[in-house]
Amino acid sequence: MGDVRYGEWVRVERHGQRVAELVLDRPAAMNAVSAAMAEAIAAACAALAADRTVSVTVLSSSSEKAFCVGADLKERNAMSDADLGRQRPLARAAYTGVLDLPMPTVAAVHGYALGGGYELALACDLIVADPTAVVGLPEVSVGVIPGGGGTQLLPRRVGAARAAELIFTARRVAAQEAVTLGLVDRLAPEGESARTAALGLAEAIAGNSPVGLRAAKRALRLGHGLDLRAGLDVEDAAWRTVAFSGDRAEGVAAFNGKRTPDWPGE
Template identity: 55%
Template sequence: MADILVETGQVAEIRLNRVDARNALSTRLASELIEAAGVVRESNARAVVLTSAAPSAFCVGADLKERNRLSDAEFMAQRLVFRRAFGALREMPVPVVAAVHGYALGGGYELALCCDLIVADESAVVGLPEVRLGIVPGGGGTQLLPRRVGYGVAADLILTGRRVAAEEAARLGLIDRLVPAGADRTTATELARQIAANSPVAVGNARHAIRRGLDVDLAAGLDIEDSAWRATVFSEDRREGVRAFTEHREPRWP
């Protein structure tokens, strides 16, 4: 059975499916994630949902049993695959929504951090416990988490390696939406549908401006926003959006 399942459509779904191992990140799972991202990139998807088929976990992090068997050379080869997998998720051309339940630890939480939005249910437990194992987060955690929640909260989570339950995670901004148990996939999919219903040109340019603006000062960020506005305002999507509004109908994005 495949470790990753992919369904395409206007809202695509990438489902972690290494159920017996609670989606522990193996070399094979990472490789299949790269392939799945490629399938979605070639599809007509306007948004993506990253989900888990495991009942008690989103992803528990790296497969330490596999890693313990690797030579140093094999470990470094796996590292390249892992970096490509996280990068493939971060660089998806359309917004990605993570649907999290149960454990999302280490590389598992970093998979969620690679997404644009994180929906988690009440069973979720997140954390970056790598320092407890003598390593550091390697899937983007030390960079993505401070950008999401600021230095202090990120340092608290990363340097202690502690686990955070859903309610506190929502309060600290570690997740974006907290939903009742079992509602993570449904809510994430509905959120992705709302995104997909909007202008693909506008969504893409707005997302680009948000991401680019994170690493520059306000003046430079406003220039980035102006470029995104100019790239959008003369598009056929903008013309169709105005027509649809004045004609009281849903837009048919070109």
């Protein structure tokens, strides 16, 4: 899959053989997620999920001011209750599309990542931010709750009490505190953008076995929250998918031959 545009406001770019970048491309609205944009995110994710050549996906923004400011409240202001109900499956498809990507995912957060915008980042495995980043889930301040996975993903990242404090107060958190609290995983080096740092991390990850990366993600996701014995069974099933793969054979041969693996990805 080469560079592809999905609708007006989402595009996917390729970097080398193994890294894809899903770009939120509605800068005039700071990537506010409209119904059409939600559909485009879901379509892009479906295409990425089906592409076995992608080892890592970076989720980024073309806006200079924001990663994503969440739902398009101007669009929603004109909606009836029935309209809002019809839009809900579109929104869920966008967030679950990112969450369900089978390869490791890295969010590149700069500027505002608020509400549904921060939930898109939370749906990724790793979040890289730069010093401009401001994150938060302010939904209760406008009469709703986080509905893109925030009430479930944030406690898994920072613990139940910390998540409750952040969601109940609706407060915004700047980059340095966000790293300290675990709301983001890495802060980009001084002078480097979140996108550059995220793509660098993605390239490093993509040097590893594509089969191994997908199996490791599956084990991490499916095993989370299970008791230890059940989690070990999940791990064993994931191990078996890798142990008899072409990637495992190539990895062992490359190690013994003191060379870089040429992963078949199968």
